[in-house]
Amino acid sequence: MLAGKTVVVGITGSIAAYKAAELVSRLRKLHAKVHVAMSKSATRFIQPLTLRTLSQNPVIVDMFEEPAQWNVAHVSVAEKADLIVVAPATANIIAKMANGIADEFILTTILASKCPVVIAPAMNDRMYQHPVVQANMARLKELGYHFVEPETGLLACGSEGKGRLAEVERIIDRIVELLETGRRDLAGKTVLVTAGGTREAIDPVRYLGNRSSGKMGYAIAEAARMRGADVILVTAPTALPLPTGVEVIQVESAREMFEAVLKCFPRVDIVVKAAAVADYSPVRKSSQKIKKTKGALILELTPNPDILLELGRRKEKQILVGFAAETEELLANAERKMKEKNLDMIVANDVTCPETGFGSDFNKVTLVFPDGRTKELPLLPKKQVAMRILDEVVMLPRFSELK
Template identity: 55%
Template structure:
């Protein structure tokens, strides 16, 4: 399954760099074309000649070393890669990738590639557990970087703990597993909503909520990674879309979102309503700025159209997923919403729980189906939560034929 695949092997400067020779050899034996990039510090532990001999290709060390005049090396490597493997991935290279620092051949290529990245961390146990390293790994996981868990045991520094580079056989197996996976939502049309809606009082003021859109964006990208044709309908957000192959439609109000979602609903296979849509809007919207008068201002509000209930009432085979952000009685409100709105799944969270509310990179959710609780996740990166949600959607809806 690796035959003909181009794998860029990035080796950074840790004692475990010597294992990269075995990784390279095994990948080549499996039929892969391996292109090796080493950091300067990696060359202190293992020579480029070793990797050149094993890979049968020049080893890239310096951004300014151009072996082929007709191409720019780091761009050519980035574009040609089917997969990038970083082994070992030190705290330094993870920090560079997380913050977008590009000061050598490896970090520059990592920023330029659109290929999936597998990183195999290796470092001292205390470094691995440091909040800065954990934060960088979370940022990278949210962007879709996959990690190969380090082992636990005797480390080169003398400590015993988690931080040993995974064995070469395990890393090669992870690579084989990556290429053997099939897009589980190929041919499916998925609509995801994200962010908060805006209900204007006047040209300069509006009612909204704290939603950042991060959860919806993560779900859209996770669905796209599984091969789906994804449309993301987003209101006010602070999240950034990493995967540009996701179709992004911007809206402002609940009415705007209703219009865009219902227009696409008949052709959709799966709809995930992760947006925090306003329940009420001003009855009257002033065309000019409302001037300050008196000590009080009374606003008259009216209900917006319940988008999720509307979709539920119009179901003709679509798989419909809702969200419930609650502050108490989470299970009761979630199950009530699922039943009233004819949902197939609902994802609920207690927004008062630390790490599970709005404007954070993590979430803790409970997933309910018509039969009740089907899964529960502790505080985790939103990308990891998104992938778990997609797993449940695939298990329940993935076998259905795509809509005509």
């Protein structure tokens, strides 16, 4: 996702400095070129050797030290950087940035750069709320710096409040979003994404459901938003936070999802149907909780409406992308589903694989096309899979027909 991009990671003297190791590792897995600059105080919490190993580049601590590789001049570093992220950022470093002080290598680099700068604060909650710190952050925001707000929880000092370094996933998302800003190939398009697993009520307490986490659908919705689309997310219940910047329609049952999707369909250009929709629902729903008895409980089930099939019948110029979650005969079942439902592409994945099953942050899929082509993707984080799916959507012949 970040191939060809250079990210400079600045690490300052906070106990949260150890989390920078995960940040550097994740950026490398996204194929970014990563260079690390540490304040001297940061080296008291984590060794430069750790970051050098993970980044596969020398780590700069002393502004005047000449490393074996990579020009140490702050201007040279600033010119290389597509983005600079300071994580964790202490109150001290934020104050220096707000006032143009440049007594650390990372500070001189920031002053000499024209690229986006992301700041992820980490400090005691009372320090974070101090008017001086808030004023410094407000000044930096006015100057165009980007912040990933800290989280609320138990802090290293033993108190509880807002000041914990944001989760690495959130920092990565902000970096990707900023670096993908120029990629607006879905601008002017409306993308509808379905996500999660529907629930079919048995009684007020119980329901028939499935193991879908909704992570794949949410990743596609966020990726489409990053690429400029107007996004409608029709989501069944999940444990995920609702994505920002998209229109969210929350449903529970397959029937509710069917109605919501069909209502939106005339105004969308692309549909990515990633939800796991129940094929059947109980014929009768008990108005009261069904009590346990000694005898067997028999449920009569009736088929739910087939959302993709109906969309395939109604589509005009819309592009339809489906998912085939299979446990056997992956490609054969995916091809049959694609033809039956008049799809432009289908994403096939084997849900029996422990690395890519329901709830996993990773997926390994095969993209299947109506002309018989297939494209197998390697094991990737679902957010990368989402981007790769959209890459293929914009290359479909029918994409150019969309207004």
